[in-house]
Amino acid sequence: MSVTSGRYEQLIQDLRAEVRPQREWIERQGLLLIVGHFLSGVAAGTWLFSLVFHFPAGLAVAYAIAALSAAAHLGFLGRPARFWKMWHARSSWIARGFVGLTLFLGGGVLYLIPIFLSASPWQSGSLIAQAGYFLALAGMILLLFYKGFVYSSSKGVPFWTSPILPALYLAYALRGGVAALLVICSFNGINLDSSALGLLELWIGISAAVMILFYLGVMSGSSPIEQYSVRELLRGRAAVSFYVGTLLVGLGVPIGIGLTGLGAPLSLGAVALVGLASVIGDFFVKYSIAKAGIYRSLTSSPHWRDKSAAVAGVPPLSVKP
């Protein structure tokens, strides 16, 4: 970052400001983390539902998505060559995610090879494949859960430190899986139990919508920094991605189509659209929430404000975002 670069300018502006947006996990390489998070969720969800629906192609796609996610994560890291050091999972959700991804990719390959490669030295159902199955399953579970906790354990960004976020991101991962399956099926003309999938999709979609509303409701009643983040989401830098990506495409389209689908079976195209829209929505919910992240303000610390105000002989002002 040269001192003449726009990024340095931006940093200076951010550091000057009373309210400083986080950019490390959204801009430039930071975007790759959001992509990685998004892909790992979709991968885990797809894996799960492919297992449920016994759909090997889905498993393969899930695996490929997870591999992409791993690549995105590597691209995001400042020091990708050291990625193998990230296994200290005692308290780090990032490490847990890394472990999950490792288990998933490692186990997945053991499980998938005999399914797709007839020349595999081990067979499906063999101990190796079984071990792979369980490793991948464990990885999948970690991948489903971890990213919400990555955000909710970020104490520097109050907007994220909500227990709703892990639930929301779990829901989105599941829906992402369903959606991916819908897309895969519709493109391949495969008729899985698409009405069941559609219902599932609808149900998760509505749950997600409710959770988002609940989340925003809680946040807008919190401290000024969270309120500012809500404003960023509703009226600020993240508003377009939130309204268009998260709400309209991600929730409006799938739920709308899904509701019409309650009356009559949906065409493959409509199913594909639901799936695609859901996947896009899955990305944008993470994108929007990451983008609306604002660092906690030091000058808003209650003690400092109260005692300083007492010295100034004036009542403390509310934080001016």
Next chain:
Amino acid sequence: MIVNVRLFGILGILANQRLVAFEMESGATVGDVLAELEKRFGREFVDRIFRVPGEMHSYCQVFVNDAQVNGLETKLKSNGSPAEVGIILLMASEGG
């Protein structure tokens, strides 16, 4: 006694002479030297030296036998060799 007057800076330039030597009676003072200089170089010359008649500017520095003196009353001394008098104006304002 013989008095050697060395004129530095602007004074030397105005007098067109860096070293002025003349004979004075023993017991002569710095004031007497300046009076002699006035005789030689005119009123305008010594006007640069005096703030008001009888009082030198603070920025006029006079040395007698290499020692800085403050008043016109200082007597010159010669121990066989000529009495040495040096005069320089340090006209320099300051800020900051």
Next chain:
Amino acid sequence: MEVVSEVTPTCGARDDVWIPSTCGLCYGTCSILAHRVDEVLIKLEGNPDSAVGKGRLCGKGVSGLMTHYDPNRVRVPLRRTNPVKGIGIDPGWKEISWDEALDEVAERLRKLRAEDPRKLFIQRTTTVTSSRTPMQVFAGAFGTPNRSSAGGGLHCGNGAHLISGIMHASWSVVPDFQYCNYAVYFGASKGHGAGHASCSNMGMAADARARGMKMVVVDPMCNFAAAKATEWVPLRVGTDAALALAMCNVMVNELGIFDAPYLRAKTNAAYLIGPDKLYMRDVASGKPLVWDSSVNEARAYDAAKPDDMALEGDFTVNGVSCRPAFQLLKTHLARFTPEWAEPITTIPAKDIRRLGTEFGHEARVGSTIVIEGVTVPYRPVAAIAFRGSQGHMNSVYNFLAVDLLNQLVGSADMAGGCLGFNPASHGHPETGRPRYIPKPGPDGLMVTGSWMAHHVPYPIREPRLPEELGMQDLFVLCQTSPFSDSADREEMWKKFELPYRPEILLNYGTNLLMSIANRETVAKSLTQFKFIVSFDLFLTESSEFADIVLPDCDYLESVDSRPNFPFIFSLPGGMGEWCWPIKQPTVKPEGEQRRSSEVLIELADRIGMREDLNAAYNAILKLEGPFRLQSDRKYSYEEVCDAELKTNFGAERGLEWFKNNGLIKWPKKPEEVYWRHFVDVRVPIYWEFLPQLGEKIAALAEPRGLKIPRHYYEPLPDWIPCPAHDDPGSDRDLFAFYYRDIIHTNSFTMENPWLDEAARLDPFSYTIAMNAETGRRKGIEDGDEVWIESRAGRRVKGIVHLTEAVHPEGLGIAACAGHWGDGMPIAKGKGVFFNDLLELDFDHVSPVNLNLDLCVKVKVTRAKGARR
């Protein structure tokens, strides 16, 4: 004597040393330790053994290496190839050898000196104090009276320093932080910002706050000192005198508080004044008379006991009715009621009355204190002024009115009061040097014991038709003059028959185009020089007007035997230690830079004025005995420094000793710090010489068509509005003013990328502070880019920062940013070029001391399409 630090390498052959030296980022010149490892400087820290900074540095000081290692420094001598000069015109620099450069400069100077030495104008920046001695010496030897300290001098020197000199025998004033209980600051930041003894003062001011000293800060802006004040008193820009006079009135006329014994013994308050505003004088001796109430007759001031002198009453002496100066002052003050001051200052009358009352009561007139076994008067109140309050046409009265508060309660240089910086020194215990003590001059009034130059502030010179191009010999209360650069300088020179015109400018480091006033005026004056030679660290906007640029060594490559001497400048005041550090080279220059001190010696030699130079060194450094320079020998500057140190501290303590030890120090005595109690000198509360001076100047000026406004020349202070207050323009509704930022020095440090970065993070450094309500009224939002336009149509642009912390009519700007040249690329485009709003002519300077008026009535408009 203290051994400061071991400078021999600490481990084997590896170069790893801490070298004691002196900071050069501002004129505060704190003591530093420079850490050098393998020929590279890696850290600057304060020198904890020194009383100057006490081991601590400000943000600028610790950032010095980024200036030192700036790749944009000038490294080789340059000669211009383009004869056309102007703002933004490329000089077409060509690198030349030192020999070529020195030959040409010496040849021109030699010719000029033979022709008329006054045609040389010498100018130096206030930032680098180490250039003071070599430049004073060169000027004295060359024979030119024409020297200037550029913007620093014109903006504060003529008021704050001159009057501190007349009233406190020092360059500046500061509260006695150790004992003061109640300090009122008028446009000053002592202890909370940049400037003289800044780091030491920061620590002492913090101690005072912790001890419970109350601090009232009168300032249009709440920053630095005001931020730490017990009370911030916002006032309309430039009205400080009105407040101070009203406070004086409350004390003297409403409460009857004043220190009569002090006024009788230490001021001219008892001097009898006749109807002609002049002293009644003893016929025989010519000495001013006082009324001796023990015998009921008038006597010379030194013939009566102070206790017997009448301060009040009407008397008749030799048939002339007369009154003591104090009686006149008291009567004079009566019209400055708080109610009168309220509409002028915007400060509520009840607050003015309260402030006057608090100041009077806190003064504890009559009390004493024992300090280190010595009993001295205890007056724990101080009224402090600096650049802000005196930077107006009413410069003299503004500063004087504030100081009257101290004089009335007798707190001037008394324990807890308003101290000059070290006006008296008895010298090192072993050598008795340097020794100086204020002494009585004409009419018993004080002559400083020490001064920064050789024009002492009092006694004043007799005005004459000017021979100096700044006309300081006509306007004799002026130190740094506007007329070296002003728009009306040629007109003035013609009027006053200046017998020559300046031809060569020898510039040391000033960026005049930015540091005085609007650049158009300054550029015009610069183009009129036939030849400009400039010592520079960087190619500044002003270096572009030079014919030859000489690359200077910076403070880490230079030597100076007296970075904190005279002690009245940057050595902290109050009790503590005397401290004499040196500055020494810590590394060799990376390019062909040479020390300007050595270059000046070389030039003198080539000009053929070696003897004059040595004589000037002898005189200025007061070299004595075996250490005097011999006429005919060529000395290096290090040898000169060695001679000065040995003269002062003995043959065994020369430059080598100081290089190893860094400094010498010894304790201050109460008799030195609180010298006024012990020295029989008086200061003028009644400036009798002023009306006379006005008449004398007028006698020369008015026949030549320059009106001298006599109301500035009255003996007692008054409030006189600035041009800004009288500006009739209805859309110009704000008073733009500048302040000195805590992380910048003049126009120099914006090029330091650490300081630049810090300034960019600061809400105020590079912005225009506008009152939030004013902004709302004008539809201006925080971050808007605006034009500020003066009556003369000068415009500067900047980003607005809306704040509650500025007077609604004020517009606060940190000086002096806004670089546009390419020679300092980090600084380029940063901040606001306030000075470009300033007019530079007789109509905008104090007609008494020629201090520039630094406030401008302006119109503010949003720049088109600008909103960030």
Next chain:
Amino acid sequence: MRWGMAIDLKRCIGCYGCQLSCKAEHGTPPGVFFARVLKQEEGRYPTVRQLFLPVLCFHCDDPPCVDVCPTEASFKWPDGVVDIDAEKCVGCRACMMACPYTQRYYHDEEQFYFPGNGPTPYERARSQRHEAGVVMKCNFCRDRVRAGKQPACVANCPAIARYFGDLDDPTSEVSRLIKDRGGYTLHPELGTGPAVYYLPP
């Protein structure tokens, strides 16, 4: 033994001495500040004050940044100092998101202060040591402290507003100041247990 700091807001004048002496000590890259001074105003004209808040890593007792670090690059020394082992850091910036005090900076690539000129001799000696692609922050000047000195910001503060010492020792200057002056920490509601206390103005 737990190193801690008390910053006296009555003495602080917001001069940036800490911020810049820190930069000088560590040669931190552009945009990286182990110590900073924040300014804020309180009140409405004319009852208003400029307030200064010098900040640095608070070396929390229960540091969220350490908890979230996937490589243990962020860690706590037994004496309470929270530090980063740059060689272990993968640059995931989770610690930046976890730090409630925004005291961590991402050094994204090697950079110097004079654009187009490469490193100055000073920067070669002091700044080039800093790895790129990792997160940086204050470590209470560990090298200085181990050499028996005070942290640079403490040693340099011209207003003598910073005190450094052992919080576990009730007789230390910091402990006494915190007790006597009612020292407080920022955002105590987060339960992080900062080792940097503020003494009220």
